[in-house]
Amino acid sequence: MDHKYDLLIIGGGPVGLFAAYFAGMRNANVAIIESLPQLGGQAAALFPEKIVYDVGGIPAIKAKDLIKQQQQQLSLFPPKIFLQTSAQDIQQDEDGDYTVTTDQGVLHARAIIVAIGTGAFSPRRLAFAYDPQLESAGYLNYFVQDLESYRDQDVVVAGGGDSAIDWALALEPIAHQVTIVHRRDQFRGLESSVSKLEQSTIQIKTPFLITQADQAVGKIQLDLKRVKTNEHEILTTDKLLVNYGFTADSRVLRKWGLTLSGPKIKVDTKMATNRPKIYAIGDAITYPGKLDLLAVGYAEAPIAVTTALQTIYPDKIQPVHSTSLFEH
Ligand SMILES: Cc1cc2nc3c(=O)[nH]c(=O)nc-3n(C[C@H](O)[C@H](O)[C@H](O)COP(=O)(O)OP(=O)(O)OC[C@H]3O[C@@H](n4cnc5c(N)ncnc54)[C@H](O)[C@@H]3O)c2cc1C
Structure with a gap:
């Protein structure tokens, strides 16, 4: 320099x-x-x-x-x-x-x-503390640097705006399975993108919020809370891509x-x-x-x-x- x-x-x-x-x-x-x-x-x-x-x-x-x-x-x-x-x-x-x-x-x-x-x-981060190794080891990402690294992987995309929907759709033909998790029932993206999402093979989980993320033998384990309830689900996936805005x-x-x-x-x-x-x-x-x-x-x-x-x-x-x- x-x-x-x-x-x-x-x-x-x-x-x-x-x-x-x-x-x-x-x-x-x-x-x-x-x-x-x-x-x-x-x-x-x-x-x-x-x-x-x-x-x-x-x-x-x-x-x-x-x-x-x-x-x-x-x-x-x-x-x-x-x-x-x-x-x-x-x-x-x-x-x-x-x-x-x-x-x-x-x-x-x-x-x-x-x-x-x-x-x-800077990207708006998950609102809870998590092991920084999740990021350094590539289980948790805020940006897609290389689409190929998602090939044949199970991917959870978190977020409900255009960017989250776009990435979910871009990953659909590459990843093994894409799931999008959003805390509201309605997505904030363009109507045309939301229609594409609804017609895709992407699993839609709404209204859910990710409340915890932990490492789990080569995977990332997410605790999903159904909004306004005490209902929790565990979702284990290869990668989490967070798109909560900036x-x-x-x-x-x-x-x-x-x-x-x-x-x-x-x-x-x-x-x-x-x-x-x-x-x-x-x-x-x-x-x-x-x-x-x-x-x-x-x-x-x-x-x-x-x-x-x-x-x-x-x-x-x-x-x-x-x-x-x-x-x-
Ligand atoms: C929703 C929305 C819609 C808009 N629609 C229009 C429109 O239709 N037409 C129009 O003309 N304008 C529109 N605008 C306004 C337009 O986006 C801005 O005028 C334009 O982006 C300004 O560009 P900029 O390069 O000055 O700043 P920015 O676009 O804000 O870019 C600044 C960059 O600097 C980086 N940066 C900041 N601090 C540092 C630092 N310390 N070190 C390193 N990097 C740093 C930031 O990360 C950022 O990437 C819109 C804005 C918004 C929010």
């Missing part, structure tokens, strides 16, 4: 991704750090199935497909991506550049773009010495914060007239990147639009 990047983008949401792409077009050496094991911020974590209608040039697109396309776009100028890495501290070095301390080590950069949205996402934590921001207005970072018209060479964009910021929309964040990204590069490379000619990149 000793390399010094031109730009370190904190936050791999849609706005951070576009900033990385734009910086790549400008030949900058870029890294992104993202607290989750996936990119895409709110769009990927909170509303993957929702159709977005208000991005210029795209009449209608599912949020998850928009993120897929952003990742495709980003692959033209691939930045270094650190997933499951949370920025914790930002210190200015003697030479004016920055060292960012993360929970995985330190990173160095000439300038920083903060694109942390509403804060670092929480966002922006408390770390208060340690970064940035001028805030409430939970948001104040920036000027060049996306500059009060600290030299630290810029901020997207839902993390505020200024008069700010809107928390993708289109607005996408517009702030090139402003921040251009300001940052003008500051760290003042002698470099700054192209006005993308085609000028290919003319020089």
